[in-house]
Amino acid sequence: METRSTPLENRPRLPRIALSKRNRAVVRALNPMLVTYLEASRDLCETDSILFGAALAVCRIIGAKLSTAGRTTGQSSAIPAWRTRIEERIAKARALIGRLTCFRSGNTRPRIVRTVRMAFAGTNVSLSQPDIMQKLTERIDDLKQRIAAWGKRIRRYTESSTRFNQNRFFQSDQKRLYKSLERPMVSGTGPVPNQADTVAFWRSLWSEPVNHNEGPWTEVVASQCAGITPMDPVTITPDDVAEAVRRAPNWKSPGLDGLHHYWLKGFVPYESKTQEITTGVK
Incomplete structure (x- = not known):
């Protein structure tokens, strides 16, 4: 009940636990208890809540440290230590x-x-010297030059880090790279349209039938694709799901639900429940 009433983003972060015999024995001890709850589960979201509650119970039994501040779903915006030091200077x-x-x-x-x-x-400068004003001006100019050099260093390091991240995104996730390069959308500053104008605008786009003039190239493409055998529909079986979970790393970063693969492997009744949900048998 505690897990079901808690939003996903407010769930505590489950820690990595040691792969010891004692911890595995606690996980196996909860398997018979999960059968009753999983049989009464209505959908996959409720099944996930039950499994997360079981994992939370295991962490509390073995005395693992839990974070009560919730999990962050966005990217980390922490300022690097080198930039903090330079900004302090x-x-x-x-x-x-x-x-x-x-x-x-x-x-x-x-x-x-x-x-x-x-x-x-540490210098031979005294406040009673006649040229103290000149010394002050030189000291101020020296500090201004240092500030300019530190600012250039921050810009140089930032540009280098940006290039490195862009190259990494180009190799791993090009969509994310191109999305980061897009310019931000500028919202309009005019008056907000009323409901009648909004309905009329979208009705003119979606409610009125439109006759498109197909070009001759569409017939050529259709004739060339006529002899292609359609691909068989992809069917995901319970064995495929179980094999994917078995091959997944134990402590890989979890999704929004915060449940690691370790718990999916450890709770044996989860396999049978997954088969029921996948095949549609209740």
Whole structure:
């Protein structure tokens, strides 16, 4: 009941458990209990909820650590550590430039003076020197050049990472690459059409019959395809499903339901229930 009432995106993340005899014994102990629940299952979604609840029970029995914050369904947007370090350097340099500029403008508050002394620590520069204003200007220019260099480094690293990801997507998933290269859609800023105009627009497209003038090439293609034997319909048997589950890696990243292949292999009654759902026998 807990699993069925929880949305898929709010389910806890199931951890990887050790392949020990004790853990396997706990999984086998739940198999007889699952028979009653699976026999009363009405569809595949309910079967998935039952299996996830059984996996959650196993994790709690063996004392595995569960995440209560839910699972993220999108891609990770974490900023790389190298970029965080460079951005922190830029922020500190900009803050120091502001303090030095304030001191050059005549602000002699103790906090500002202390920061200026720390900026020239380890050098022979003293605040009582007659050319202190020139030293401040040189220090500010040096910090600005460093900020510009750090900014160029971020852009260079970002462009390199983008090229690497695009090359990887081109080899593995070209559709995803081309979709990422598309420009964002710009929504209209005009007035929203009323219901009557919307109905009339779509009715003119879908309700009125249209006579298309087929070109002569369609007859040529039809004559060439007349002698082609149609492909036999693909039939997925329960054995195909069981074989696919058996060959799948145990801890491969799960789908939206959060159920790894390990649990599909470990819960034996799942195989018989899959056969019933696949063949349509209740």
